[in-house]
Amino acid sequence: MLFKYYFILLVNLLAIFQLSANSQIYDKLYGELFALDELVVAKPVEALERLDLMDKKLVQSDPRLHLFWLLRQAEASNYSYHFEQFESSVSQAKDLINLSTPSEIANRINFLQGVIYQRKGDYQAAIKILTEVVNALAHHKKQRLYVRALIELAYTRSLAEQFETSLLELQHAFELATQMGSELLLGITYETYGALYGYMDKREDSIMAYQKAHKIYLALNYPYYIGESAFGIATTYRYWGKPEKALDWYKRYIGAVNGLNKTYTEFFYFYGVAMILAEENNCEAALPMIESALNVAEFKDYRAELFKQKALCSAKRQKFADASEALNQAKKIYLQMPALIGTSWEIEVQKIEAQVMALSGDYQKAYALLENYYRQLLAVKQNNVSNRLENLRLKIMNEREQLELIKLEKQSAIQQLKLNEQLQEIKLQETWLMISVVLFIIIVGIAWWQYQVSRKLKALAITDELTGLSNRRLIFTTIDRMLKSGAKRKSKARLGFNSHQPVHHTLMLIDVDDLKPINDEYGHQDGDKVIKMVADAGRQVLRDGDVFARIGGDEYMLFLTRTNEQLELDIAKRIIEQVGSTKITTESGNCISVSVSIGVVSITDLDVDPETLYGRVDSALYQAKSAGRNCVKRWQKIKTSSI
């Protein structure tokens, strides 16, 4: 019993899990379908492939998702000229509509149904369903679908030569498209103006409107629309009697739609080229093209045109049976298209029939038909070019130009804003550059200052402040280094790596005699003068590589390189003489002189250790002091010698 409850609980839990997992999958699929919005028109074939890759079973398991999917398939099929698939998707979608279908989706499907009716030449059905869509959306006009349906309605009316209503609807669509700032809707409006003006025999206006549409489509890069506008331009040029231009634009059409479904793109292309050839009396080339275009079953209105040309061409080639058969086909088509009865399209059949009769030699019948044709044509033209219609057309064109001007002004204001933004950006960049340069200068300045300070500190570390001579640290380091490198060289020489060079350097220890009494009697300032004067006297004997340092209160050490016994004694004597002959004027104005004692040691053996060396020079100085001062003593192995 308990097991049964557990089982039910488990099943419920699984169902809940399944539901939430499914809802996640559905969300993902909805997301994918939403994301196709641009692709269906920009790259419809790719969109169809993507739709095909989606899990159909899953899509079909949710009616709303299925509807959405079918809508996308319909759009992508339409824009890729897969018209059968387009029709089948719309019809499947229609079958799925029920009371719970959101009106927005139902309207979209009805709109597409309207396009299908129109393409099939059932203008009355198209006008009816498109009017329903427009009315259903009338409460919220700034909707893409509302404007789209309005344009399609206007276009369908223009095909049925209801020009006045068509113009009014199109103008309304143009205003809305401008307000909404939708480039695509503007393009479609211009394109439809192109068609409308074409049917109204306003060739130049037609080309201008089509060109505007074409430019917009090129910028959007939508192949279907680029092709449609090129085809429209070609057709207007054809009616205008400019076959070369028409052919050029038919070629542009087939270039633009390259990659889309060939069955229909080629149908339109062959249709256009065949009509040009036939109109130029090149029936031999036109007829096979007319035949291959007629093999495509769609588009009654186009087929009627093809049959008309076939009839004429056949008659010109004396094939009157074919001509009459073709005329019958054309008439049959118009009977199936009540909206076209009485339009210039339909009455033109009589003209063609008259031409066929004339070619067959039945001039009487031809005359009667022609008379009838021109009477009807006059009525149609009068209707189409009535003053009221012409005034309306001019008024509408004027209003449109006003709107275009406003749009241009807005664009130039936006451009100005962008320009200002760019200027500000440039200014900001300049400021940053300035700041960077200033920072760079500051950093370089600080680095320079640090370098100078560290140089000074380094100098201070090795310099005696009072005399500017080297200090004890520097001279001792120099001597140590010299002895070490000398010792290395010597040991290498011993091993035979280099030759042994005899050396002779000199170390002197100089001490001021009786400085204490001077300090005591004249003061430290005068004592300092003495210390500086001795430093100056010693400086004069220096050469490159020599070091002269103050190593203590009144004690100096002098290290001389590349000397000899005679030279070192001469230098010591020169110092003694220099010091002795220099008079110092004390602060109190007295003139005093001092002397120094000097201890000398010759360095000929680099193996000696520094301490021993300092001990020797110290003892030599001690000898000099003991010998009564103001003299030089050299240290010698046994004893120091007096000089």
Ligand SMILES: Nc1nc2c(ncn2[C@@H]2O[C@H](COP(=O)(O)OP(=O)(O)OP(=O)(O)O)[C@@H](O)[C@H]2O)c(=O)[nH]1
């Ligand atoms: N003015 C001055 N006096 C100093 C300085 N450094 C040391 N002295 C003094 O110099 C004197 C050195 O004394 P000693 O070398 O012992 O004796 P001395 O009077 O020079 O006599 P000697 O035996 O000949 O050396 C001391 O009185 C120190 O105070 C200094 O930088 N400036």
